[in-house]
Amino acid sequence: MAELLNDRDLKFLLYEFLDTAGLSSRARYGEQSRDVFDAVLDTACAIAQEHFAAHNAEGDANEPEFDGTVVHMIAQTKTAWDAFAQAGFLAAHWDIEEGGLQLPEVVLRAAMAFFCSANAATTGYPFLTIGAANLLRAFGTPQQKKLYLAPMGDGRYAGTMALTEPGQGSALGDIKTYAVAQEDDGSGSGSYRIFGQKMFISGGDQNLTENIVHMVLARVKGDPQGVKGISLFIVPKRLPNPDGSPGERNDVALAGLLHKMGWRNTTSTVLSFGEKQGAVGYLLGKRGSGLGHMFQMMNEARIGVGLFGACIAYRAYLLSLEYARERAQGRLPSCKDPLSPQVKLIQHADIRRLLLAQKSIAEGALALCLFASSLVEDQHSHPDSACRTQAGHLLEFLTPIVKSWCGKQGCLSNDMAIQVLGGSGYTRDYPLEQLYRDQRLNPIHEGAEGIHGLDLLGRKVVMLDGACYRAFRASIAATLAEAAPYAALQPLQAVLERSVAKLDEITAGLIELQKNDPDRGLANATIYLDAAGRIVASWIWLKQAVIASACLVKNPGSDEAFYAGKIQAARYYIEWELPGASVSFDLLAQNNAIPLDMRDEWF
Amino acid sequence: MKILVPVKRVVDYNVKVRVKADGTGVDLANVKMSMNPFDEIAIEEAVRLREAGIAKEVIAVSCGVAACQETLRTAMAIGADRSILVESDVDLQPLAVAKLIKAVAAKEQPQIVIFGKQAIDDDANQTGQMFAALMGWPQATFASKVVVSGDTASVTREIDGGAETLEFKLPMVITTDLRLNEPRYATLPNIMKAKKKQLDVLKPADLGVDVTPRLTTLKVSEPPKRGAGIKVADVKDLVAKLKNEAKVI
Ligand SMILES: Cc1cc2nc3c(=O)[nH]c(=O)nc-3n(C[C@H](O)[C@H](O)[C@H](O)COP(=O)(O)OP(=O)(O)OC[C@H]3O[C@@H](n4cnc5c(N)ncnc54)[C@H](O)[C@@H]3O)c2cc1C
Numbered sequence: 117m118a119e120l121l122n123d124r125d126l127k128f129l130l131y132e133f134l135d136t137a138g139l140s141s142r143a144r145y146g147e148q149s150r151d152v153f154d155a156v157l158d159t160a161c162a163i164a165q166e167h168f169a170a171h172n173a174e175g176d177a178n179e180p181e182f183d184g185t186v187v188h189m190i191a192q193t194k195t196a197w198d199a200f201a202q203a204g205f206l207a208a209h210w211d212i213e214e215g216g217l218q219l220p221e222v223v224l225r226a227a228m229a230f231f232c233s234a235n236a237a238t239t240g241y242p243f244l245t246i247g248a249a250n251l252l253r254a255f256g257t258p259q260q261k262k263l264y265l266a267p268m269g270d271g272r273y274a275g276t277m278a279l280t281e282p283g284q285g286s287a288l289g290d291i292k293t294y295a296v297a298q299e300d301d302g303s304g305s306g307s308y309r310i311f312g313q314k315m316f317i318s319g320g321d322q323n324l325t326e327n328i329v330h331m332v333l334a335r336v337k338g339d340p341q342g343v344k345g346i347s348l349f350i351v352p353k354r355l356p357n358p359d360g361s362p363g364e365r366n367d368v369a370l371a372g373l374l375h376k377m378g379w380r381n382t383t384s385t386v387l388s389f390g391e392k393q394g395a396v397g398y399l400l401g402k403r404g405s406g407l408g409h410m411f412q413m414m415n416e417a418r419i420g421v422g423l424f425g426a427c428i429a430y431r432a433y434l435l436s437l438e439y440a441r442e443r444a445q446g447r448l449p450s451c452k453d454p455l456s457p458q459v460k461l462i463q464h465a466d467i468r469r470l471l472l473a474q475k476s477i478a479e480g481a482l483a484l485c486l487f488a489s490s491l492v493e494d495q496h497s498h499p500d501s502a503c504r505t506q507a508g509h510l511l512e513f514l515t516p517i518v519k520s521w522c523g524k525q526g527c528l529s530n531d532m533a534i535q536v537l538g539g540s541g542y543t544r545d546y547p548l549e550q551l552y553r554d555q556r557l558n559p560i561h562e563g564a565e566g567i568h569g570l571d572l573l574g575r576k577v578v579m580l581d582g583a584c585y586r587a588f589r590a591s592i593a594a595t596l597a598e599a600a601p602y603a604a605l606q607p608l609q610a611v612l613e614r615s616v617a618k619l620d621e622i623t624a625g626l627i628e629l630q631k632n633d634p635d636r637g638l639a640n641a642t643i644y645l646d647a648a649g650r651i652v653a654s655w656i657w658l659k660q661a662v663i664a665s666a667c668l669v670k671n672p673g674s675d676e677a678f679y680a681g682k683i684q685a686a687r688y689y690i691e692w693e694l695p696g697a698s699v700s701f702d703l704l705a706q707n708n709a710i711p712l713d714m715r716d717e718w719f
Numbered sequence: 720m721k722i723l724v725p726v727k728r729v730v731d732y733n734v735k736v737r738v739k740a741d742g743t744g745v746d747l748a749n750v751k752m753s754m755n756p757f758d759e760i761a762i763e764e765a766v767r768l769r770e771a772g773i774a775k776e777v778i779a780v781s782c783g784v785a786a787c788q789e790t791l792r793t794a795m796a797i798g799a800d801r802s803i804l805v806e807s808d809v810d811l812q813p814l815a816v817a818k819l820i821k822a823v824a825a826k827e828q829p830q831i832v833i834f835g836k837q838a839i840d841d842d843a844n845q846t847g848q849m850f851a852a853l854m855g856w857p858q859a860t861f862a863s864k865v866v867v868s869g870d871t872a873s874v875t876r877e878i879d880g881g882a883e884t885l886e887f888k889l890p891m892v893i894t895t896d897l898r899l900n901e902p903r904y905a906t907l908p909n910i911m912k913a914k915k916k917q918l919d920v921l922k923p924a925d926l927g928v929d930v931t932p933r934l935t936t937l938k939v940s941e942p943p944k945r946g947a948g949i950k951v952a953d954v955k956d957l958v959a960k961l962k963n964e965a966k967v968i
Contacts, residue, residue, distance in 0.1 A: 123749075
């Protein structure tokens, strides 16, 4: 079986590109060090190989079924869930007082990368549970934490996020699910009855855990329309008894399962709340702040979706690389001798292009996601408060890009992986076609691509008086300065510098236009997102190339192939893919309105 | 009773190794390394014996470069109580390792030493046997079941025809086969705990052992590519082909 990730690359990203080992100087991580992190990653890799990768194809071929009473799924899913939980991954990053190990965020996400690469669909369950538990940790009352947190940490309960409804997806401000406050039963827990339908809820029902904790967005009856009226509720599938054991069924019914293109082993459910007397729900956090609270989980989930995009591309890249090194086919244009042995696919320039493009996307995306996770880390645990703020600002700007660039480019990368295999890539004998289908979800869930374009151009660039944009610009400027001493990187530095200057100009223009004409100003937000994504990816590659160059200067000859590969991929991305941004910039500079002006009746 | 478990750091079993172009060995640059899978089974068995109250202490020992400390930490996260690294940059061959373990055993006085039956990098399948010979101890190789009671052990061994069960008197050597057990994972809480366990580092010179290699590698090459299969008409045809063409019977 091929590897799930390139171990050398992961170590490069964690310990050379990022200073993960340095985290042990922070009080929170004083007990930890690189050998602990490496051991955690080894366990992740082993469980991902044995219990996740092994049933990826089988889960795809045998999607979960609902017989009207219970959901059936292949048995390996439960074994995988149990192995993940028993190893301690669900609660690893929690505080010691919460029963966790205080594992750094970036190490947790690096560990998750193995699972995402091995089997995205089965990884969906722990991924959502970690997110839901984080919401409880952030906003739960001591009593709520007491009831739900421990079983979500040891794998007895799973979690979901229930936002989407049959009628509402992107525009959550208009959701219809509502909550009715109950007369206080004296417990002070402030229970509500929830009524409404939710759709596309991943893991909304399954046979893995004895209970499921739904994090549900609903509007308390009488609260204002729009975002300000939305609250967040804990709605368990079974109402926990005071001792924490799951009790009677709540009024939450599985109305049906959806049948999908990929991620088949993750159940996608339609859930009915309150078909009878109303589902019992408990307010989590502040009434009316539900969407804001949920955004905490969504921001984290967005980096997580980026990571799925990165890792699904990464796996396909490694598989196609292995294939290209083994399959002999044809001869080079210069060879006319039919008796000469055929060359391996990797000897063909066009195949190397396909592989290099994949490398630039897969490794670039993994680097970007881990970088974002390190910002989440810094935002919380950096000893310097100015650095914490700066990390938060940069993260705000990068989140829509991390989410979108990895998924969108990931789709292109998975497409190229199939191309490397030719006809074999199109058959079900190889995992490439499944990875391609799995990847296709990432530009849709956690906010479709178009929504992230609006988020970036409509909110993030102007947020806090432009502080988030400035944090991003300062970070790029620092990398550009670091690249200056290396002659081989100077051309890359120059191209990127020009592109960033152009981005400044375009951004300023579009901010102005939005003030007078928001519809026009945001009409092309998605191509703005695409161009910004290319610039961010180029920056991440230049950062890697600077480190690689420094290592080659410091220890010439050591690990040369690895570092040379990094530099070549940076050159490829900046010389071949960054120019795509110019096309978008031209359209954006003209405020080109061809799609906007197209009329419904002209189609 | 103490149990000593030697563990080796090897190329991870998921890695597809590539022979170096100059034929001097396999390319180890940047490949993932982990504990030899048979040694994981050995640690697991020792830990189970301790959990059953039969052994008091499990000591993992590794011979090799400084990075073997990681392997020892894994052994301690699986459950070994403490560990010893005999650190050396020399290419350690089975006889050298057997001698080093002998020196460690002289200090620690274990009643059982559990080796993996072989290491998946060079597949030598020698170290346990050489160690048993140096100690003059009985050896139960390819174990698939171990039952210890008092100063004897009953070990089921995998043999060509199936399995055999033999009685041994302690102290003894066991080498593990795949079916012996399914090793547990190093869980995250146990990884954290392992960090606090004792790890001593010694040098071969401290133990008075000469580890100079006795064998030289002339050349390493890829195994020949497997040709396409053919269909045979019947058993007679098969036997004839095995005799005359493949010349294996
Ligand atoms: C496999 C899967 C798993 C999912 N898991 C969950 C889950 O666990 N929990 C959950 O709550 N939801 C989940 N979802 C739902 C997912 O988040 C939504 O599908 C997504 O937010 C888009 O909403 P929608 O499908 O209603 O599409 P719509 O909102 O109808 O959007 C359709 C298209 O229109 C575009 N669009 C919409 N509004 C605008 C606008 N204002 N400006 C410009 N373009 C716009 C979008 O970009 C999109 O391309 C999941 C979906 C899938 C497919």
